[in-house]
Amino acid sequence: MAPVEVKYTKIFINNEFVNSVSGKTFPTLNPATSKKTCDVQEGDKADADKAVRAAQDAFKLGSAWRRMDATGRARLLNKLADLIERDREYLVNLETMDNGMTVMNATGSVMGCAKFLRYGAGYADKLHGKVVPLDGDYFCYSRYEPIGVVAAIIPWNFPCLLTGAKLSCALTVGNTLVIKPAEQSPLTALYIASLAKEAGFPPGVINVVPGYGPTAGAALTGSMDVDMVTFTGSTEVGRIIQRAGADSNLKKIHLELGGKSPNVVFADCDLDYAVEMSHWGVFLNSGQVCCAGTRTFVQEDIYDEFVRKSKERAEKRVVGDPYDVKTEGGPQIDQDQLDKILELIESGKKEGAKLMCGGQRKGDCGYFVESTVFSDVTDDMRIAKEEIFGPVQQILKFKTIEEVVERANATTYGLAGAVFTKDIDKALTVANTIRAGLIWVNNYGLFSPMIPFGGYKMSGVGREGGEDGFKEYCEVKTVVIKVPQKNS
Numbered sequence: 007m008a009p010v011e012v013k014y015t016k017i018f019i020n021n022e023f024v025n026s027v028s029g030k031t032f033p034t035l036n037p038a039t040s041k042k043t044c045d046v047q048e049g050d051k052a053d054a055d056k057a058v059r060a061a062q063d064a065f066k067l068g069s070a071w072r073r074m075d076a077t078g079r080a081r082l083l084n085k086l087a088d089l090i091e092r093d094r095e096y097l098v099n100l101e102t103m104d105n106g107m108t109v110m111n112a113t114g115s116v117m118g119c120a121k122f123l124r125y126g127a128g129y130a131d132k133l134h135g136k137v138v139p140l141d142g143d144y145f146c147y148s149r150y151e152p153i154g155v156v157a158a159i160i161p162w163n164f165p166c167l168l169t170g171a172k173l174s175c176a177l178t179v180g181n182t183l184v185i186k187p188a189e190q191s192p193l194t195a196l197y198i199a200s201l202a203k204e205a206g207f208p209p210g211v212i213n214v215v216p217g218y219g220p221t222a223g224a225a226l227t228g229s230m231d232v233d234m235v236t237f238t239g240s241t242e243v244g245r246i247i248q249r250a251g252a253d254s255n256l257k258k259i260h261l262e263l264g265g266k267s268p269n270v271v272f273a274d275c276d277l278d279y280a281v282e283m284s285h286w287g288v289f290l291n292s293g294q295v296c297c298a299g300t301r302t303f304v305q306e307d308i309y310d311e312f313v314r315k316s317k318e319r320a321e322k323r324v325v326g327d328p329y330d331v332k333t334e335g336g337p338q339i340d341q342d343q344l345d346k347i348l349e350l351i352e353s354g355k356k357e358g359a360k361l362m363c364g365g366q367r368k369g370d371c372g373y374f375v376e377s378t379v380f381s382d383v384t385d386d387m388r389i390a391k392e393e394i395f396g397p398v399q400q401i402l403k404f405k406t407i408e409e410v411v412e413r414a415n416a417t418t419y420g421l422a423g424a425v426f427t428k429d430i431d432k433a434l435t436v437a438n439t440i441r442a443g444l445i446w447v448n449n450y451g452l453f454s455p456m457i458p459f460g461g462y463k464m465s466g467v468g469r470e471g472g473e474d475g476f477k478e479y480c481e482v483k484t485v486v487i488k489v490p491q492k493n494s
Contacts, residue, residue: 037106064210119170265421420462
């Protein structure tokens with residue numbers, strides 16, 4: 007595989023690709039080379055407002071979309087998944103070129119997008135309300151209804167996958183959508199928009215406005231005509247979005263934010279397996295994963311051996327050309343992320359953590375960082391508290407289960423976590439007491455559209471995936487009917 011020709015760089019509104027109102031463009035770069043791939047039309051408030059109006063029109067009663075039943079929505083979602091699978095090779099190339107992820111990871115992102123759409127298609131006609139037994143002469147029922155216009159703000163780390171997740175959740179239940187892809191990686195969302203038109207989605211149901219957060223993103227989050235915002239990204243931006251929603255129309259806000267997930271490794275684990283899974287749980291997608299197990303807690307009996315094996319594994323990790331099938335790790339997304347990671351690595355050194363391997367920029371072309379492992383990490387160090395979002399593993403030592411649970415919970419985040427042990431009692435104790443939205447036992451990072459995903463505390467609000475994910479995108483309406491009684 008190799009870089010491909012970019013087919014779509016314009017804003018997508020009402021099933022048409024159009025230039026921005028201002029005429030401005032912005033560059034998107036290839037992270038593996040740090041060179042410009044192409045210029046993309048830069049949407050701002052005027053373009054966001056046009057997209058919202060299109061989505062509103064598509065949501066009106068009597069529109070083609072609102073008249074469509076659940077079976078019809080399912081048919082369109084499955085057709086879009088078919089087209090994504092048809093163009094899989096092109097989309098994988100595009101994702102790799104725009105994001106820098108390896109071909110293997112890009113394949114997972116693209117196929118994960120299709121899987122989310124198919125899961126939504128299967129659920130479209132299965133969202134049922136309830137009959138509520140009331141005292142007296144009344145018949146009461148509840149029903150799920152679409153919220154309306156949803157603004158979906160997509161992160162740069164898994165653009166295709168998360169575009170699919172938000173499309174699935176929003177469209178399955180009948181909403182319309184305005185997508186604002188990350189400015190670092192807008193290309194796959196624009197291509198998926200072209201496939202949505204080919205699949206037969208009515209105009210205005212899916213709109214894509216590439217641009218920057220403070221302009222296009224802020225216009226959507228502050229709009230009185232947007233009924234819900236779904237955002238995946240940093241906790242800092244999540245706070246801004248919550249405030250914007252409160253200051254406008256108190257729109258529903260769904261947030262999947264940052265993490266500093268604990269990975270607890272007990273002495274009775276399968277050591278080699280735990281080392282490999284812990285490595286994968288940190289270094290997947292160059293460490294650019296919100297639920298990465300970056301706080302690796304290892305019981306003292308096996309600590310030194312675990313550190314040694316983790317160092318050896320990291321040193322073997324192949325970092326380089328993301329198009330090479332042997333490559334395990336690609337570049338970071340951009341210069342800002344590269345600088346942040348290197349600064350936090352330096353803080354670890356200064357605060358007394360032991361650098362076992364890595365710790366430097368790799369090469370002078372692109373945004374690569376060496377696979378890095380720290381041992382002798384303590385809870386008060388910045389690298390143990392702050393989300394690095396890079397290929398940096400922190401290994402901490404613990405003695406008892408009581409101690410490690412308390413330390414695992416001593417964070418403002420609560421997105422995910424894991425435990426490795428052969429003792430089911432330990433596994434359940436840790437799984438049930440760590441305050442996080444998703445816990446893996448003897449594995450790390452298994453994902454599926456069927457799994458509700460989201461966080462506690464500052465890791466977010468709400469869930470995406472599974473039945474819970476669809477309900478996030480609905481309003482619940484209750485209807486109470488007075489039943490007339492006839493005298494016998």
